Every structure is written in C-alpha cells, then in structure tokens.
Amino acid sequence: MKTQKPYFAFIKQRINAAHRIIIAGHTGPDFDNVGSCLALYEVLRAMRKGVVIASDFHESIWREVAMDKLPNQVKMSSLALYKPDVVFLLDYGKKEKIDASVLWLIEQTKPFVITIDHHEYQSQFGDIVWVDSAFVSTTEMLHMLFSKIKARIPEQANYYLLLGVWGDTGAFAYQRASKRLLRMVNALVTQGDEIQRIMELLHQKMDADEFRLYGKLLASISYDASLGLGVCKIRTQIPEGMNRTVMYEMKRIKGLRVALFLKRFAKTGYWKASVWGAQHNVLDLNEFARRFGGGGHFNAAGFKTKLSGAKIIQMVKQAMRENCVSS
Ligand SMILES: [Mn+2]
Known part of the structure; x- marks a missing residue:
C-alpha cells in the first residue's frame, strides 16, 4: 500500500x-x-x-x-x-x-x-x-x-x-x-x-587546542551587514561537529539573517556548504540548495559544489537581494 x-x-x-x-x-x-x-x-x-x-x-x-x-x-x-x-x-x-x-x-x-x-x-x-x-x-x-x-x-x-x-x-x-x-x-x-x-x-566541550582553533574560526567570520549574511570559509581540517558549533555562534550576530559555512575538501576540490536561516530570514534555503542538488529545510540546508567559494558567496548574496526585493 x-x-x-x-x-x-x-x-x-x-x-x-x-x-x-x-x-x-x-x-x-x-x-x-x-x-x-x-x-x-x-x-x-x-x-x-x-x-x-x-x-x-x-x-x-x-x-x-x-x-x-x-x-x-x-x-x-x-x-x-x-x-x-x-x-x-x-x-x-x-x-x-x-x-x-x-x-x-x-x-x-x-x-x-x-x-x-x-x-x-x-x-x-x-x-x-x-x-x-x-x-x-x-x-x-x-x-x-x-x-x-x-x-x-x-x-x-x-x-x-x-x-x-x-x-x-x-x-x-x-x-x-x-x-x-x-x-x-x-x-x-x-x-x-x-x-x-x-x-x-x-555546544561541544573542547580541549585547549580545539578551543584556540575555534577562536581562529570565529575570527575569520566575515559579515555583510546590509544583507545580514555571515560567512565562515575554511580549507583546513577541523574536528567533527565544530562547524555546527560555529553556526550556532554565528546566529548570535545581531541582524543576521543567513549563516553560511563553507568547507573545501582538498582531495576532491569540492566545497561543502551549510546554510542556516535566522529569525528574519526570508530566503527559502531548501530551494536554494536544490539548485546544486542539495536540500534540507526552509531555514537549514546543505549542498556540495565544484564552484569556487567566492562564486557560492556571490550566489547567496544575489539570492538574498532578489528575495528582499520580491518580499
Ligand atoms: Mn531532521
């Protein structure tokens, strides 16, 4: 049935x-x-x-x-x-x-x-x-x-x-x-x-080395205040689960609408992207991720792509801008 x-x-x-x-x-x-x-x-x-x-x-x-x-x-x-x-x-x-x-x-x-x-x-x-x-x-x-x-x-x-x-x-x-x-x-x-x-x-417990690495990740976050987009982009190895903790942290930024976490896999050249929406997000992240064959929910999605990190960020910004105009 x-x-x-x-x-x-x-x-x-x-x-x-x-x-x-x-x-x-x-x-x-x-x-x-x-x-x-x-x-x-x-x-x-x-x-x-x-x-x-x-x-x-x-x-x-x-x-x-x-x-x-x-x-x-x-x-x-x-x-x-x-x-x-x-x-x-x-x-x-x-x-x-x-x-x-x-x-x-x-x-x-x-x-x-x-x-x-x-x-x-x-x-x-x-x-x-x-x-x-x-x-x-x-x-x-x-x-x-x-x-x-x-x-x-x-x-x-x-x-x-x-x-x-x-x-x-x-x-x-x-x-x-x-x-x-x-x-x-x-x-x-x-x-x-x-x-x-x-x-x-x-909020995972960390040892001192992980804590310092975590600090570096937080320091590397860039923020576009006009769109409310926070981005963390990394190429190095990080302990499993730390990306999640960084995402939770990013959502504390005042005015943030979308948090983007990008990680590059050196072996395959792929970027793995996670996008999370905060309270005032209006962009359907599931729909966005589907353009790359990924998916998820309205406010949390992920995808993989061979496009460059800069290109991905540009596309997220473009989608956020279009959405602001239409909504
Ligand atoms: Mn689920």
Whole structure:
C-alpha cells in the first residue's frame, strides 16, 4: 500500500508481526537523525523486537549521543543475512542519502519499507511513506507515532526524542514551536536534566587546542551587514561537529539573517556548504540548495559544489537581494 498518510494502525500491525527490523537514517547523520534511529530502536527493543540500526557508527556523533548505550552492531556487509521483515527509513529526504548497502539490502530481501520523514517530499519511497514537512523534526513524528500506537517510551528514548527537536529547531531559535510540540517537550522532560545534557552536546566541550582553533574560526567570520549574511570559509581540517558549533555562534550576530559555512575538501576540490536561516530570514534555503542538488529545510540546508567559494558567496548574496526585493 502506497500512502502519503500516516496509517498508524497499519504501522502497528507491521511492527507486531515483525521479527527482525532494521532502522536506517541518512549518511552524514545529524542530531535528529541519530536521535530518531536511537529512539525508535529503544522503543522497539522495549516491545521485544529484534532490531538493528544500519550503521557502522563510524561518525563520532553516535558515541556523543548514545555514550555507553550504543546498540549492538551488525556489520553493514552482513545486513542482508539479518533478513529483515520491516525496514524503517528515517529523516533522509532523498533516496541517494540512504546508505548504498541498505538500498541493496532492500532490493535483495524485499522487506516492508516504512518511511518517516519531515523533509519536503523529494524521493522518499516505501510501502508506507509518511512525509510531512509541518513537523519540525523526525523525532516529533516518531513521538506522535508512539502515542498513537500506545508504545511505551523507555527513559533513554525521551532524551533521544528531545535531542532531535533541539537539533533541528536550534533550540527553537529558527522554527516555530507549536503547542503540540511544547506538550511533547513537557511530556518528555522527566528527570529535569535532559535539556542541559542536550545543550552540552550541542555546544561541544573542547580541549585547549580545539578551543584556540575555534577562536581562529570565529575570527575569520566575515559579515555583510546590509544583507545580514555571515560567512565562515575554511580549507583546513577541523574536528567533527565544530562547524555546527560555529553556526550556532554565528546566529548570535545581531541582524543576521543567513549563516553560511563553507568547507573545501582538498582531495576532491569540492566545497561543502551549510546554510542556516535566522529569525528574519526570508530566503527559502531548501530551494536554494536544490539548485546544486542539495536540500534540507526552509531555514537549514546543505549542498556540495565544484564552484569556487567566492562564486557560492556571490550566489547567496544575489539570492538574498532578489528575495528582499520580491518580499
Ligand atoms: Mn531532521
């Protein structure tokens, strides 16, 4: 059955009947992605389901988030041997952002595929495709699913669900908070320290060398006050996750509308761009990123390109100018 609607009862039936479930997010995972996978994992485990997350957990974000509670690992190369009944695909937007070995596994073993994603509809696929960009994060959708199917949410999953919301809304700085979302937050804060834990995660702790490097990055930020565009452009190696911290910091600039982070990969010559919108941003960054084959959300998107850094900055400025005129 192909559907754009969330058939909660139907998903529940499939979970109940399943023996082995695989959960996959997108490559280059962020907090919402990791939080979604881990929250669903914990809930399915509490339902006594056989479940694995399709990841080798190479990216440090997995360890940062899960700490000592990282799930048991099944090698990506032996995933097909696991013979899943159901595969959940979470928070990925485009089919090519799913790991190739997961796509291969789906081809080979023909499991029932359920997509849950708050990105705009792009090339998501499956037997159930629940895609709704009115949700701020995929964890918000999962929370709704869990309550609709009356699944028990284990303590640890509370924190994962909150993490997705905090990560994708920038602690509510760049997405609207609905009453429903705040009710969800209210329900999930049980110990009282969840939000502190999350804020510590988002603002990573650094050693002295990293701290100096971070200072240099901040000092290199250029700012166009007439447009409200902040740019950080780097060619050197930085620790994983530091780009995110720089972006959060840039959003503190008074009057900032768009923050652009550019990183050049020497080997391939590609620039990787992340763009974040602040409160008064009117430029649809998802649409902008799509010009380069990238994507994301209205206020947060990314793309890769072989164009020069200067050219990318020029194009962002041009788009911001055009948008000011038209809006
Ligand atoms: Mn997300």
